[in-house]
Amino acid sequence: MKFDGNGDVWFDNLYLYKESGGGGGDGTEPTTAAPNPTVDQANVYSLFSDVYTNATPSTFTETWGEGSVEDFQVGGNNIKKYTDLNFQAIGLSETVDLSAYTHIHVDVWTPIENKFGIKFQDFGADNVDEYPNVDDSEMELASSTTQSAGTWIGHDFAIADFTGLSGTAHLGQIQVLLGSVEGGTTGTAFIDNIYIYK
Numbered sequence: 001m002k003f004d005g006n007g008d009v010w011f012d013n014l015y016l017y018k019e020s021g022g023g024g025g026d027g028t029e030p031t032t033a034a035p036n037p038t039v040d041q042a043n044v045y046s047l048f049s050d051v052y053t054n055a056t057p058s059t060f061t062e063t064w065g066e067g068s069v070e071d072f073q074v075g076g077n078n079i080k081k082y083t084d085l086n087f088q089a090i091g092l093s094e095t096v097d098l099s100a101y102t103h104i105h106v107d108v109w110t111p112i113e114n115k116f117g118i119k120f121q122d123f124g125a126d127n128v129d130e131y132p133n134v135d136d137s138e139m140e141l142a143s144s145t146t147q148s149a150g151t152w153i154g155h156d157f158a159i160a161d162f163t164g165l166s167g168t169a170h171l172g173q174i175q176v177l178l179g180s181v182e183g184g185t186t187g188t189a190f191i192d193n194i195y196i197y198k
C-alpha cells in the first residue's frame with residue numbers, strides 16, 4: 001500500500017473490513033440480499049418479494065418440473081433457493097388477468113455464470129391447463145442479460161417479446177429456467193423479487 005501526495009497528511013482508522021452479512025462466503029451462496037425493488041406497489045403484481053404485498057402462488061415447484069426449492073435467508077431477507085434447476089414452475093393459485101402489465105422482473109444469484117430464462121403459460125379462455133394445449137399459449141425466452149456468477153443480477157423481460165403468447169388475460173403459470181434455456185446449465189439458483197409490473 002503506497003500513499004501519494006504533496007505535503008503533510010494525517011491518517012487514522014486505516015482498516016480492511018467486510019460488509020455486514022457479507023464476506024466469508026465460499027462462493028456457493030449469496031452473503032448479501034438482492035437490491036430492494038423500487039417500482040411502486042400500485043404498478044406491481046408480486047409473486048415473491050419482501051418489499052411488496054405478494055399474490056399467492058399455489059406452488060413454487062411442480063412434480064413434473066426439474067429442480068427442487070427451499071426457503072433461504074440472508075440477514076432475514078427471504079429468498080427461494082433452487083437446486084439442480086432445469087425448469088420449474090410457479091403455479092398461480094388461479095388464472096389471473098395480467099394483460100395490463102408490461103414486464104416481469106426476477107433477481108437471480110448463481111454460483112457459476114449461467115443463462116436464465118422465463119416461460120409464460122396462459123391457460124386460455126377456459127382457464128384450464130391442458131396438455132397437449134388446446135387454447136393455451138406459451139413461450140419461453142432467455143434473458144439478454146448474462147447471469148454472472150456470485151452477484152445478484154436483475155432480469156427484466158418485456159412481455160411483448162413473448163410473441164408466442166396469445167395474451168396474458170388468463171395467466172396460469174410462470175416457469176423459471178436455467179438448464180433448459182439455450183446456453184444454460186442445470187445448477188443452483190437463488191431467486192428473489194419475482195414480480196410483474198407496468
Ligand SMILES: [Ca+2]
Nearest residue numbers: 050077078192
Ligand atoms: Ca427477498
Ligand SMILES: [Ca+2]
Nearest residue numbers: 123124128136
Ligand atoms: Ca386452456
Ligand SMILES: [Ca+2]
Nearest residue numbers: 129130131136
Ligand atoms: Ca397447457
